[in-house]
Every structure is written in C-alpha cells, then in structure tokens.
Amino acid sequence: MTNGTATPELDAALEKHRVELTGYCYRMLGSSFEAEDAVQDTLVRAWRSYDKFEGRSSLRSWLYRIATNVCLDMLSAGSKRARPMDLTEATPLARAALSPRPDHTWLEPMPDARMLPTTDDPAEAAVAKESVRLAFMAALQRLPPKQRAVLILREVLAWRASEVAELLGTTVASVNSALQRARATLAERDGEEPAGEVSDPLDEEQRKLLDRYVAAFEGYDMTALTALLHEDAVMTMPPFDLWLAGPADITGFMTTIGASCAGSRLVPVRANGLPAFAHYKPDPEAGGFSPWAVQVLEISAGRITGFHCFLDTARWFPLFGLPLHLEAEADQGE
Numbered sequence: 601m602t603n604g605t606a607t608p609e610l611d612a613a614l615e616k617h618r619v620e621l622t623g624y625c626y627r628m629l630g631s632s633f634e635a636e637d638a639v640q641d642t643l644v645r646a647w648r649s650y651d652k653f654e655g656r657s658s659l660r661s662w663l664y665r666i667a668t669n670v671c672l673d674m675l676s677a678g679s680k681r682a683r684p685m686d687l688t689e690a691t692p693l694a695r696a697a698l699s700p701r702p703d704h705t706w707l708e709p710m711p712d713a714r715m716l717p718t719t720d721d722p723a724e725a726a727v728a729k730e731s732v733r734l735a736f737m738a739a740l741q742r743l744p745p746k747q748r749a750v751l752i753l754r755e756v757l758a759w760r761a762s763e764v765a766e767l768l769g770t771t772v773a774s775v776n777s778a779l780q781r782a783r784a785t786l787a788e789r790d791g792e793e794p795a796g797e798v799s800d801p802l803d804e805e806q807r808k809l810l811d812r813y814v815a816a817f818e819g820y821d822m823t824a825l826t827a828l829l830h831e832d833a834v835m836t837m838p839p840f841d842l843w844l845a846g847p848a849d850i851t852g853f854m855t856t857i858g859a860s861c862a863g864s865r866l867v868p869v870r871a872n873g874l875p876a877f878a879h880y881k882p883d884p885e886a887g888g889f890s891p892w893a894v895q896v897l898e899i900s901a902g903r904i905t906g907f908h909c910f911l912d913t914a915r916w917f918p919l920f921g922l923p924l925h926l927e928a929e930a931d932q933g934e
Contacts, residue, residue: 610650614643617660621667623715627731627752628671630681630741632710632919638674642667657766665767668749675745681707683738683908684836684843691842693849696857698840706838707737709896709910711920712870729873731756733798734896734908737872739789743782750775751782798874798899805902810868810875813897813904820862822851830903837893837909850907865889869920871896878922879909889926891917 618639625642626635645666646653653662682705691697715732719725730736731752740748746768753759753767754775761772761779768775799806809828816824829847836843844850854861866877876896880889891913898906910916917924 610647613659614646614663617663618643619713619715620717621663623717623728623732624664624752624757625667625671626710626715627737627740627756628668628745628748629674630707630737631704632708632714633915634674635710635715638667638670641670645670661763661767664753668767672745672749679704680741681705681737682741683707683734684838684841685834686738686741688841688843690834690845690849693844693852693856696842696844696849696853698837698842698857700839701841703839703912705841707734707741709734709871709876709894709908709916712873714919716873727756729798732872733874734872734898734906739786742785742789747778747782747785750778751786754779802875806875806899809899809902809904810897814866814877817866818864820854820864822855825854826851828904829907830900830905833903833905833907835907835909837911839912861892864892865926866895867922867926869894869922871920874898878917878920880926883925886925888928891922891924894920 621639621642622635625638626632629635629638642663646663653659657665687701687705710732712729712732716725716728719728740751743751749768750764753764754761759767761775765772765775802810812824813828815821816828826847829850831846833847833850834843834845835850835853844853861879861881863882865880867880869876869878871894874896876894878891879893879895881892883890893909893911893913894916896906896908896910897904898908913924916922
C-alpha cells in the first residue's frame with residue numbers, strides 16, 4: 601500500500617477519529633466487530649485517496665462520508681440485528697430450550713471505551729451513551745439504512761441538515777423528510793418496554809443497587825435477586841433465542857438450567873453506556889473461574905429491568921480486554 605501523500609502526521613490525523621467513527625458505524629450496523637471492520641476500511645480508503653481530498657469540507661466530515669458509504673454498502677442486503685425479544689415471544693420456564701441462531705442475527709454489545717470519545721460536556725456525553733443503549737440500538741435497527749444515518753447524524757451527532765444533505769448527496773428537504781419518518785418509527789416503540797434510567801455517572805442509589813446485585817448473584821441468593829428485579833424484567837442469552845420475562849421465570853431458570861453458575865464471580869465493565877459485568881463461572885476441571893458471559897444490565901425505578909447475557913466469550917472477552925481465566929484467589933475480580 602503506497603501513497604506519496606501519506607505521512608505519520610496523516611496517520612495520526614486519521615487515527616484520532618477512530619473512536620467516534622466506531623461509535624457511528626456501531627450505531628449503523630449493530631455489530632461491534634462489523635463496526636470495527638467498517639472503520640478500518642474507512643481509514644484505509646481515506647489513506648489511499650487522501651491526495652484527492654480537496655479540503656472543501658473538514659477531514660472529519662470527509663471521513664464520515666466515507667464511513668457512511670461503507671456502512672450503507674454493508675447494509676445493502678437488508679440485514680437487521682435484533683434482540684431475542686424482537687424475534688419471538690417470551691418462553692415460559694417450563695418450555696425453556698436453548699436454541700442458537702447465527703451470530704449475524706444478534707445485536708452485539710460494545711465496550712464504551714471503544715466507541716464513546718471523551719468529552720468535557722456532560723450533556724454531550726449523556727446523549728452519546730443513551731444512543732448506544734441496547735433498547736435504542738434495537739430501535740435503530742427498525743429504520744431503513746439512510747433514515748438510520750440521518751437520525752444518527754442529526755439527533756445524536758447534532759449535524760445541521762445542510763451538512764447531512766451534503767454528506768448524503770441529497771437535499772435538505774429530503775433529509776428533513778427522512779428525519780421525520782425516522783422519528784415517527786421510533787415513537788411507535790415508546791412505551792413498549794420500561795425506559796432506562798441510568799445516570800452518568802451512576803447515582804448513589806444505582807451504585808447500591810449494583811452492589812446488592814453482585815452480592816445476590818455471587819451468593820446465588822434468589823430471594824435477594826428477586827427483590828432487585830422489576831416485575832417486567834427480561835433475561836436474554838444470545839446466541840440463544842430464548843428469553844424469559846418476570847422474576848419467577850428468571851430465577852427459576854438460574855436454579856435449574858443455569859444452576860452451574862452458582863459460585864460465579866462478576867468483574868465490572870462498561871458496555872453500551874450501561875453497567876455491565878464479565879461473568880466468570882467456576883471451572884471444576886482447571887480450578888478458578890472461566891469466562892461465561894458479558895452481562896449488560898438495564899435499570900429503571902430502582903430495579904433491574906434487563907439482564908442481557910452475551911455468551912460467546914471467545915469473542916467478547918478479548919474485545920473487552922478481559923482475561924480468559926481467573927485464579928481462585930482473585931475472588932473479588934479486578
């Protein structure tokens with residue numbers, strides 16, 4: 601790969617946009633790995649064609665144009681990422697069965713640090729985190745790709761309609777129309793599930809809730825866990841399409857099919873602007889603890905409303921920079 605205009609300075613200028621571009625591509629694609637692939641493709645295209653960049657827009661705008669085209673190409677097949685509850689009805693515990701679906705079916709988790717740029721503006725940080733939460737990401741998947749791009753650029757990144765029109769090669773009227781249709785589609789989802797109420801940073805009540813959750817889960821105390829779950833709480837376990845609704849079925853599953861998780865350890869992480877944990881299960885063969893899931897929690901009104909366990913640990917734990925084994929003495933995590 602050669603280009604007479606490429607320099608270390610250009611490499612650095614491109615690289616400083618990686619995190620925000622990853623957040624944009626993740627919102628567009630719903631997949632952490634596809635988002636990182638899309639950003640890498642974007643930066644390579646920019647590096648190769650920089651001698652054609654005329655500077656009529658900012659470097660950032662030019663990169664977003666390339667990234668948008670990359671994402672639209674990747675979405676041309678009409679693929680939509682989903683959560684289990686977007687595909688099936690809740691399964692009663694008595695009929696619970698673990699049936700996997702292919703990886704490309706599922707909305708994937710993403711570490712905050714890989715997609716949320718640091719900012720000194722609390723309001724900007726709050727909007728960024730709210731726009732990568734699982735429920736909002738699932739709603740985005742309902743939008744056609746260009747409406748998705750318009751909504752993200754206008755509502756999340758606060759671009760002007762004229763800037764979006766230039767990026768997409770269309771008119772301001774077309775952008776405004778797409779935004780209106782996208783808002784209407786998202787409004788249809790309002791009230792379908794409890795709204796998340798995660799403060800940034802977590803307030804004292806939320807921190808105490810998470811402390812009680814860790815104690816209940818690590819102690820496998822179902823009475824204590826039940827007290828923390830919202831009456832409408834849901835539990836999902838991609839790649840399985842099974843999902844459970846209500847504290848009785850969730851804790852019933854954990855004491856039957858999921859009983860081997862007793863004695864687990866939880867290590868705090870941040871994913872999708874939400875509190876999350878790396879879940880390590882006791883390893884009777886090797887000793888210590890082995891990866892089992894990345895748990896992402898949704899909270900509302902002082903209770904846990906969503907308990908989402910992403911089980912493909914060979915993919916998720918390296919993405920989050922997590923070890924693939926905990927020694928027995930590392931009881932308290934990191």
